[in-house]
Amino acid sequence: xxxxxxxxxxxxAGLKSLILGIAIILATSIIGYFSNTQFPDxxxxxxxxxxxxSYFILQGLLNWFILSTMFYIASMIISKSKVRPIxxxxxxxxxxxxxxxxxxxxxxxxxxxxxKYLQWTLLKQGEPIEISSIQIVIxxxxxxxxxxxxxxxxxxxxxxxxxxxxLKGNRLVFSFIIVMILSIVxxxxxxxxxxxxxx
Amino acid sequence: xxxxxxxxxxxxxxxxxxxxxxxxxxxxxxxxxxxxPILLRLDTKEQDFILDFVKSSGSLKxxxxxxxxxxxxxxxxxxxxxxxxxKLKSHD
Numbered sequence: 139x140x141x142x143x144x145x146x147x148x149x150x151a152g153l154k155s156l157i158l159g160i161a162i163i164l165a166t167s168i169i170g171y172f173s174n175t176q177f178p179d180x181x182x183x184x185x186x187x188x189x190x191x192s193y194f195i196l197q198g199l200l201n202w203f204i205l206s207t208m209f210y211i212a213s214m215i216i217s218k219s220k221v222r223p224i225x226x227x228x229x230x231x232x233x234x235x236x237x238x239x240x241x242x243x244x245x246x247x248x249x250x251x252x253x254k255y256l257q258w259t260l261l262k263q264g265e266p267i268e269i270s271s272i273q274i275v276i277x278x279x280x281x282x283x284x285x286x287x288x289x290x291x292x293x294x295x296x297x298x299x300x301x302x303x304x305l306k307g308n309r310l311v312f313s314f315i316i317v318m319i320l321s322i323v324x325x326x327x328x329x330x331x332x333x334x335x336x337x
Numbered sequence: 338x339x340x341x342x343x344x345x346x347x348x349x350x351x352x353x354x355x356x357x358x359x360x361x362x363x364x365x366x367x368x369x370x371x372x373x374p375i376l377l378r379l380d381t382k383e384q385d386f387i388l389d390f391v392k393s394s395g396s397l398k399x400x401x402x403x404x405x406x407x408x409x410x411x412x413x414x415x416x417x418x419x420x421x422x423x424k425l426k427s428h429d
Binding site: 148151152218219 | 406407416
């Protein structure tokens, strides 16, 4: 069961995973719209003000498309196998599943209040705010939960790349790290521009 | 019980060779020193994979659906098998 949760690609890839993955990305965007939760790069999760639904959908698709394209380019350069783009794009879309759960984070105001509280008490910025110890516990639990989801998603992305591109050892690890760093920078920059344009 | 053809020496881990072949019909025994063909030097799983691959007319898609695995997983198995065969060939 755990193996299937961290590496479903042994059994599922190609068109099926692409359709399922895009449905997950769209569902994440819609939930994010209602919970005011955005993903400003491939791994970050943040609460945000009210944006249009198109902003959330564009952001979800952009994060997936940029990362998958980077993985596809990397696999064309270093893999000896015949890599099908549909496997790379499909498995990476499916890897976004943990963030479907993460998009619910914004439904609770505890994290937002806790961040305002920390800003006021530690940095003396913003407005003074009082929060209960229960709210602090909830905020910490949400932080831990989102960290687990991030680790799960990165594991899924790693296994998706490993299976789709048939890579092993150092080649796999180094190319994965490089693609992740480049994609975080690129999607962060593009999402910043997207925010400015759609605001 | 199905006997497994030993291909590696249990004593020193070297490749085993065929020393004699026997006809059960006329009781003739041929002695000599023969190399095992590459296909027989693969492990049972790899031999089964080749049989399934041939039975599926060389279609990885059919193989994937028969084995309940994804297409890239089956393609990776084939790629690993090819690299193993190349290793055995270069070893000869």
